[in-house]
Amino acid sequence: MHENTTIRDAQSEVHAWITKYGVRYFSELTNMAILTEEVGEVARIIARKYGDQSAKAGESDSDLDDELADVLWVIICLANQTGVDLTEAFVKNMAKKTERDQLRHLNNDKLFA
Numbered sequence: 001m002h003e004n005t006t007i008r009d010a011q012s013e014v015h016a017w018i019t020k021y022g023v024r025y026f027s028e029l030t031n032m033a034i035l036t037e038e039v040g041e042v043a044r045i046i047a048r049k050y051g052d053q054s055a056k057a058g059e060s061d062s063d064l065d066d067e068l069a070d071v072l073w074v075i076i077c078l079a080n081q082t083g084v085d086l087t088e089a090f091v092k093n094m095a096k097k098t099e100r101d102q103l104r105h106l107n108n109d110k111l112f113a
Contacts, residue, residue: 007087007090025081035074041070049064
């Protein structure tokens with residue numbers, strides 16, 4: 001993988017890694033639990049770095065990039081094993097958000113306070 005990797009490339013790369021090194025995908029339910037765990041690790045870092053919590057002894061907030069990548073990995077695994085093309089899904093989702101919210105946030109006075 002390289003810095004110009006597309007979402008579709010990432011899905012292919014994860015699948016190749018799983019089949020070569022991972023034996024098989026974990027079940028969808030296991031991957032959902034792992035995703036929850038990984039999001040929790042991101043939340044812990046964010047709470048300590050940007051929120052009001054202080055870090056515990058030995059904790060580091062320098063791993064945010066790695067933890068976000070872990071979240072992405074599991075999302076890609078779930079997409080692969082459920083047949084979701086994330087590129088196509090993302091394009092559709094952006095169109096939906098643009099259609100639905102093109103004025104919503106611009107007209108939200110709370111965002112300009």
